[in-house]
Amino acid sequence: MKVVVAEISQETNSFCPVHTTLSDYRRYGICFGQDYRESVRKIEIESEGIFTALEQEGIDYVPAIRMRAQASGKILPEVSQYFIENLDKVIDENPGLDGAVLSFHGATQSTESDDVCGDIVKHIREKLGRHAVIASSYDLHANITERIYDNTDIICGYLTYPHVDFYGAGYRAAKLCARILTGKEHMHIAWCSIPMIVPASGYNTSNGVFSELVKKAKKMVQDGLLFDYSIFQMQPWLDVSSGGSAIITISDSAKHAITCVQELSDEFKAIRHAMVPQLYSVEEIIKAGMKNDSGKPIILVDFSDSANAGAAGDNSDVLAKILELGAEHVDTALAVTDEPAVERAFHVGIGNTGDFEIGGTKDKNCSKPVKVRARVRSLHDGDFKLDGPSRGIVRHLGTCAVISVGKIDILVTRTMASTGDTQLYRHFGIEPMFYKLVAVKANISFYASYSNISSKIMFTDTGCAATADLKKLSFTRLPKSFHPFSDIDDFNVAAHIKVK
Numbered sequence: 374m375k376v377v378v379a380e381i382s383q384e385t386n387s388f389c390p391v392h393t394t395l396s397d398y399r400r401y402g403i404c405f406g407q408d409y410r411e412s413v414r415k416i417e418i419e420s421e422g423i424f425t426a427l428e429q430e431g432i433d434y435v436p437a438i439r440m441r442a443q444a445s446g447k448i449l450p451e452v453s454q455y456f457i458e459n460l461d462k463v464i465d466e467n468p469g470l471d472g473a474v475l476s477f478h479g480a481t482q483s484t485e486s487d488d489v490c491g492d493i494v495k496h497i498r499e500k501l502g503r504h505a506v507i508a509s510s511y512d513l514h515a516n517i518t519e520r521i522y523d524n525t526d527i528i529c530g531y532l533t534y535p536h537v538d539f540y541g542a543g544y545r546a547a548k549l550c551a552r553i554l555t556g557k558e559h560m561h562i563a564w565c566s567i568p569m570i571v572p573a574s575g576y577n578t579s580n581g582v583f584s585e586l587v588k589k590a591k592k593m594v595q596d597g598l599l600f601d602y603s604i605f606q607m608q609p610w611l612d613v614s615s616g617g618s619a620i621i622t623i624s625d626s627a628k629h630a631i632t633c634v635q636e637l638s639d640e641f642k643a644i645r646h647a648m649v650p651q652l653y654s655v656e657e658i659i660k661a662g663m664k665n666d667s668g669k670p671i672i673l674v675d676f677s678d679s680a681n682a683g684a685a686g687d688n689s690d691v692l693a694k695i696l697e698l699g700a701e702h703v704d705t706a707l708a709v710t711d712e713p714a715v716e717r718a719f720h721v722g723i724g725n726t727g728d729f730e731i732g733g734t735k736d737k738n739c740s741k742p743v744k745v746r747a748r749v750r751s752l753h754d755g756d757f758k759l760d761g762p763s764r765g766i767v768r769h770l771g772t773c774a775v776i777s778v779g780k781i782d783i784l785v786t787r788t789m790a791s792t793g794d795t796q797l798y799r800h801f802g803i804e805p806m807f808y809k810l811v812a813v814k815a816n817i818s819f820y821a822s823y824s825n826i827s828s829k830i831m832f833t834d835t836g837c838a839a840t841a842d843l844k845k846l847s848f849t850r851l852p853k854s855f856h857p858f859s860d861i862d863d864f865n866v867a868a869h870i871k872v873k
């Protein structure tokens with residue numbers, strides 16, 4: 374038994390005007406063959422989970438290619454072409470493969486296709502044939518389309534949000550793939566798609582209505598009804614012609630797979646109105662920061678400009694409001710993507726003061742520059758190691774700088790990544806614990822790193838590409854009948870089932 378293993382990942386925000394190129398993937402590092410295997414060894418991510426499970430099950434594998442990029446605007450077609458060409462080469466060099474275990478994000482759109490992952494998996498299916506077993510891991514925010522379902526035998530998504538089980542998703546997909554390959558079981562996989570999107574800041578798997586749904590699904594596994602389940606809350610800034618949120622169930626019993634998928638899908642649809650965040654204005658949060666004597670920071674969560682959700686990260690409304698309120702004396706940490714400001718900081722030099730315009734350089738629809746006179750505190754190459762759920766992974770921001778206006782310390786970067794990880798600040802000399810107010814541009818991912826070190830978490834929405842106000846965005850491709858744009862009360866959630 375031998376399978377090919379490959380990974381391609383990017384989360385697309387259709388409303389971010391910055392396209393994602395092959396160079397963006399190269400900046401993250403593209404790995405091939407044995408280098409791919411070694412690059413993920415002992416790191417808690419999907420591919421390591423896949424390789425470990427296959428090794429435990431005694432399934433031989435060929436590592437083909439791993440390529441990832443930061444969430445951003447649509448990818449260019451050159452990206453998926455490059456992935457497919459390299460993967461095809463490996464498949465051609467290894468005739469008679471029994472299957473493929475893949476890792477995708479699952480909410481990936483290109484300038485030419487709304488369903489990049491569906492296109493890729495369809496291509497692999499045609500290449501390997503109907504007999505092959507194809508298993509894939511996905512992000513919880515994937516858009517599981519009919520094309521993905523039709524061409525995949527095992528689909529496993531992250532079970533956590535904030536996501537902390539990257540490894541687990543890959544491991545589960547490869548384990549279930551191995552069970553089919555070794556003839557232990559037939560697997561029935563059921564899928565229900567629900568035409569709905571909700572703000573990503575409005576739910577998590579630790580508490581609230583969404584966590585109750587997760588508990589129910591978990592119990593179905595504990596009770597032996599299912600081998601596996603996944604709940605996909607489609608990334609809400611994806612403007613595509615097909616897809617939606619989805620439930621997947623996997624069982625050796627067709628009856629259990631279909632009844633569980635139906636029950637979970639009906640409940641998922643029913644809780645859609647309850648998945649909304651509680652919001653504050655930027656001013657309210659800054660005023661709370663001014664009074665904060667707790668010794669721990671208040672976290673201002675500006676999720677709409679989250680680079681993790683594909684927004685540009687260049688909004689500086691918080692800085693503008695601090696200046697307007699005369700609150701430069703409040704210890705505050707900010708991070709803004711601003712390439713010209715980085716260049717200016719290098720030009721001005723450490724310890725010197727200069728005039729800067731901060732923000733509004735990438736997504737001019739959402740962000741305006743703010744003029745400040747700032748002192749350059751430090752300059753960096755922009756590489757930092759994550760400390761959160763992907764501990765040890767290195768992120769590359771390009772050169773960056775820390776500049777100060779009064780007691781406001783601003784990290785300015787060429788690109789933005791992993792905004793929910795405290796290392797984005799700590800690595801560059803900004804220790805969140807020493808601030809009264811720390812701005813974090815993330816939806817929910819920050820909880821894993823910040824919840825224990827903060828006095829209060831307050832959400833705001835500056836109206837950027839990852840806004841919670843989905844009705845404000847100009848969706849043009851989503852079907853007409855889609856929550857929250859129309860009433861889907863009468864929509865009948867239909868289950869599909871197939872067996873391998």
Ligand SMILES: [Zn+2]
Nearest residue numbers: 512513514536
């Ligand atoms: Zn996600």
